[in-house]
Amino acid sequence: xxxxxxxxxxxxxxxxxxxxxxxxxxxxxxxxxxxxxxxxxxxxxxxxxxxxxxxxxxxxxxxxxxxxxxxxxxxxxxxxxxxxxxxxxxxxxxxxxxxxxxxxxxxxxxxxxxxxxxxxxxxxxxxxxxxxxxxxxxxxxxxxxxxxxxxxxxxxxxxxxxxxxxxxxxxxxxxxxxxxxxxxxxxxxxxxxxxxxxxxxxxxxxxxxxxxxxxxxxxxxxxxxxxxxxxxxxxxxxxxxxxxxxxxxxxxxxxxxxxxxxxxxxxxxxxx
Numbered sequence: 001x002x003x004x005x006x007x008x009x010x011x012x013x014x015x016x017x018x019x020x021x022x023x024x025x026x027x028x029x030x031x032x033x034x035x036x037x038x039x040x041x042x043x044x045x046x047x048x049x050x051x052x053x054x055x056x057x058x059x060x061x062x063x064x065x066x067x068x069x070x071x072x073x074x075x076x077x078x079x080x081x082x083x084x085x086x087x088x089x090x091x092x093x094x095x096x097x098x099x100x101x102x103x104x105x106x107x108x109x110x111x112x113x114x115x116x117x118x119x120x121x122x123x124x125x126x127x128x129x130x131x132x133x134x135x136x137x138x139x140x141x142x143x144x145x146x147x148x149x150x151x152x153x154x155x156x157x158x159x160x161x162x163x164x165x166x167x168x169x170x171x172x173x174x175x176x177x178x179x180x181x182x183x184x185x186x187x188x189x190x191x192x193x194x195x196x197x198x199x200x201x202x203x204x205x206x207x208x209x210x211x212x213x214x215x216x217x218x219x220x221x222x223x224x225x226x227x228x229x230x231x232x233x234x235x236x237x238x239x240x241x242x243x244x245x246x247x248x249x250x251x252x253x254x255x256x257x258x259x260x261x262x263x264x265x266x267x268x269x270x271x272x
Contacts, residue, residue, distance in 0.1 A: 011057050011058075011072075012057075013055050013056070015053055017032070018073050019031050021039070021061075023068045023069075027042055033052055035050045036050060043064060044063040044064025044065050044066070082121065084116040084145070088116055089206060093233060093255055098123070103126050107177040107178060109176060110193070112180070113136075114137035115137070116145055120149075131158065135159060140163055173195055181204070186216050191223065200264070203220070203260070203263065212257075217230060225262060225263060230258065234251065
């Protein structure tokens with residue numbers, strides 16, 4: 001590939017880009033490129049970020065005591081490197097709930113519980129360019145960190161940040177394709193969420209304990225939701241090495257339980 005073709009491919013690092021500086025041993029840094037900027041590393045003197053501008057993603061750089069690579073960050077990197085003031089939703093859970101809830105480009109998604117915005121990142125990535133995420137939080141301090149995370153990822157045009165208290169009605173009726181709840185007492189929101197969700201729309205609730213998902217599941221059933229299901233995902237990394245491949249000794253096990261449900265049109269039946 002010629003230099004002109006590389007430039008046109010979008011694979012050249014530019015001022016303002018996010019770059020994942022990755023080292024063997026899984027140490028990495030998510031860096032926003034800017035002239036005059038320097039980044040501290042674990043294996044030598046701080047690096048001049050300005051020198052990366054104009055280089056191709058994937059390039060190797062030699063530091064004092066190790067070699068690193070300039071990689072284009074994936075959604076997984078953006079989520080796990082998000083600045084956090086609260087716990088985050090892990091990529092394994094986010095990916096499954098997006099597929100299960102049918103969230104896709106053009107979807108309108110209601111998120112209750114913005115937190116640090118890690119899940120908001122994933123949702124916004126999926127709904128662009130024509131969809132939107134409306135994310136609500138009852139606190140006014142934490143979402144500011146989420147705004148920074150979303151803005152840094154270049155996704156602010158696809159997210160509306162809102163503030164409300166528990167059980168307050170939403171202005172939209174029969175509007176959202178999916179709703180995701182990441183709050184301690186999601187059953188308190190079922191009635192108002194039902195009004196905001198389209199018929200056939202999908203609901204996802206994330207909670208860490210059996211007691212919470214049991215109460216949520218029963219509340220959904222009592223209020224006419226169908227396909228109420230609960231899932232837990234476990235992620236185990238494998239050390240793939242010639243002659244001695246085995247699982248790692250530690251794993252990302254329990255993070256959240258995921259409860260899924262679908263809203264139906266009430267008092268409407270089709271006779272066949």
